Amino acid sequence: MAVREVIRMGDPRLLHKSQPVERFDTPELHALVQDLEDTMRAMNGAGIAAPQIAVNQRVVIFGGFKSPRYPDADEVPYTVLVNPVLEPQSETMEDGWEGCLSVPGMRGVVPRYTRLRYRGFDQYGKPIDRTVDGFHARVVQHECDHLDGILYPMRIRDLRDFGFADVLFPGQQLEDD
Secondary structure (H helix, E strand, O other): OOOOOOOOOOOHHHHOOOEOOOOOOOHHHHHHHHHHHHHHHHOOOOEEEHHHHOOOEOEEEEOOOOOOOOOOOOOOOOEEEEEEEEEEOOOOEEEEEEEEOOEEEEEEEEEEEOEEEEEEEOOOOOEEEEEEEHHHHHHHHHHHHHHOOOOHHHHOOOHHHEEEHHHHOOOOOOOOO
16 A cells, blocks of 8 residues: 555654554555555564554554564564553563664663563454564564553663664664664
């Protein structure tokens, strides 16, 4: 369909709690999913949420290809997740570097649950229920945070672990976020 503009941190639309999707398998929902996929792939993202393209709905997509932005991460299966519910499966959290298409050029250390169960639906209304860990769990948490108006810098515990990628990682060729 189309590569859409990704709105950036500071835009108040990123701070709203998104509305649940009430109807599945509609032309509008399929078009949204296609726009999200086109935009995510064009920007080499590991995932993207509908609020990042200024759509106030509880829809995220992630995975499906090896993102050059996270070269050491395991590949995550392509997933369309609508109206997600997340349940940590452990109290264990792990710090890890994150970036965001809505916070271009920056990275920060964010604590995330290491093991997670997520449930929801695909765009056709088919139920999804998975228990995941590692990078997969991190990506799901990051993308679903967008649905509640949370950007990863809000989760950083120590702002000394937040900055411009080219300063934090001199000499490394990280894709622009």
